[in-house]
Amino acid sequence: MMNITANIEKFAEGSPNKAAIITKDEALNYKDWNTLVCKTANWLKSFSFENKTAGFLLPNGIPFLQLFTGASMAGWTAVPYDLKWKAEELNERIRISSPSIIVTVKEYYDQVSSMHPFVLVWDDAFMKIGGQNNSFNIDSESNKPFYMGFTSGTTGSPKAFIRSQRSWAASFRVNEHDFKMDEKEHVLIPGSLIHSHFLYGAVSTLCTGGTVYLLDKFNAAQALLCIEEQPITALYTVPTMVSAILKEKRNIEKPVKIISSGAKWDEESKQEISKMFPKLSMTEFYGASELSYVSFHAEVRKAESVGKPCHGVEIEIRGTKGDKLAPYEIGKIYVRSDLIFDGYLLNGAIHTIQDQDGWATVDDMGYVDEEGYLFINGREKNIILYGAINIFPEEIEKVISQHPAVEEAAVIGMEDPYWGQIAVAIIKGKTDALELKRLCKNHLASYKIPRKWIFTEEMPYTAGGKIARAELRQSLERKVNSH
Secondary structure, three states: OOOOOOHHHHHHHHOOOOEEEEOOOOEEEHHHHHHHHHHHHHHHHOOOOOOOEEEEEOOOOHHHHHHHHHHHHHOOEEEEOOOOOOHHHHHHHHHHHOOOEEEEOHHHHHHHHOOOOOEEEHHHHHHHHHOOOOOOOOOOOOOOEEEEEEEEOOOOOEEEEEEEHHHHHHHHHHHHHOOOOOOOOEEEEOOOOOOHHHHHHHHHHHHOOOEEEEOOOOOHHHHHHHHHHOOOOEEEEOHHHHHHHHOOOOOOOOOEEEEEOOOOOOHHHHHHHHHHOOOEEEEEEEEEOOOEEEEEEOOOOOOOOOEEEOOOOEEEEEOOOOOEOOOOOOEEEEEEOOOOOOEEEEOOEEEOOOOOOOOEOOOEEEEEOOOOOEEEEEEOOOOEEEOOEEEOHHHHHHHHOOOOOEEEEEEEEEEEOOOEEEEEEEEEEOOOHHHHHHHHHHHOOHHHOOOEEEEOOOOOEOOOOOEOHHHHHHHHHHHHHOO
């Protein structure tokens, strides 16, 4: 299997003037895009580091995609960092990922250089890249790690996950087979490239010959303007973005595919967006950072389902003893495919979650019906799905518990019609929400700060002495439903 970037040169030779990337300030054709990527790959190859890992802290734009794709071509591992992270969050992730080099913008240089010995400002890196050879001999090895992202375990500490070229090559086949996408696509990426849904949407389009349209940051009015003025055929989105787009009250007659992930897309929103886009086709998929695509749903019927397995994906529902369950029996969802990640990076080694037969689970619970449609009952983990972002309550609890007046803290997800779920903090202690919000603001990205704060005299406990999250959640739901 080839490197995911292998076809970029073919597109550059066959359609040199075809648009590859379009932003509000710049347009690149495939000839120039291929040159940029090859020069970036040669620049990275010029370093003698044994550890071929490049971190970068950049805003949305061509440089972000250039570094990511150039690293992929060079056989390096790319590690995107989030501009929204606080200093301690960034420092922890730099420590875990251990890059040989970090590229950032001028405004962040001082902060990042205090955390890592080899940091370059993008403008300087771009000058050095410009002097490189404009062709590159690609290594065809497909099982090399090429992308490192971050998730979190039960402790609330971040964990790095690793993906190989092969996993994304398999995902590209899902785009073609299930989403009916090809090199004729004009794809709008309205969200931040730091999120894998949007990063994958952009890179997969560029590696299969389509045209990518990038926004600096999500803006519903700008997204709709782009769809109206440009030949957009597809849009990667999450349900919260759809909600914002609906507020713009427009009617767009052109045929557009919407590919949605993140929180479950509710039926009312689907119906409303269908009125705004009468020629719309909708595809919703279920997946995970570790598993990639699992299932997709592109039908009106079985609205509560997350669809059938994606191309090349097998699904099994297993009981507590590992036995395969019958239709409608609820159990743990297991997945087997070439799309699954390599594993977590722990103490410098990659640890897989696949068993000896290639099956893996992220502990989500659900069932399949007699037609093979998958239904999600809930997440065994405590993850709060805030829009397209996974929020890990343990991380927030660790920060809140630093306050001397907090005896105990629990953070749980509460259903929200806009975000899917919001974080709610339940606190035992003599303090107030304003003080705790201030504490969180100093240590956490803004989207992780709880939206609601509840103070209690006592916490419920399990038999093992842990806070009974399920009981807290039920109590919270009763309070909400009684108002």
